[in-house]
Amino acid sequence: MKRALLCLTIFTGGVVGVVSPALSQTPAALTPDEALKLRWQRLLREADEAIADAQHKLDAAKQAVEVTARQAVLMTTGPNIAARAAALEAQKKAETDFAAAQKAKTDLLEKARVEGVPPGYLR
Secondary structure (H helix, E strand, C coil): CHHHHHHHHHHCCCCCCCCCHHHHCCHHHCCHHHHHHHHHHHHHHHHHHHHHHHHHHHHHHHHHHHHHHHHHHHCCCHHHHHHHHHHHHHHHHHHHHHHHHHHHHHHHHHHHHHHCCCHHHHC
16 A cells, blocks of 8 residues: 555655646647647657667677678688678668668758758757
């Protein structure tokens, strides 16, 4: 019982009956400007996440190339050489994906500029 009361106190901000202004607004209560701002912020956040994911994959691919290059030098057998070639291909693909993610964000910002979205909405 004490645990449930503690959780209720934490989630309600310590005082029952006080509702946060952010929680009291429903999506239907948003003005068109607020909805536009939230939409563009969501789109930019998704673009930034795509860039971060692509960067992570590129870093992993570069690391795989380094590892396979060392293995290919130590043991110059067919499988090691093939693994190095596959790692190089994966790195090229990761670089292409990273460039595409950056271009997508640039295109999104250009689209916002063309549509006349206020710069403050893009922060």
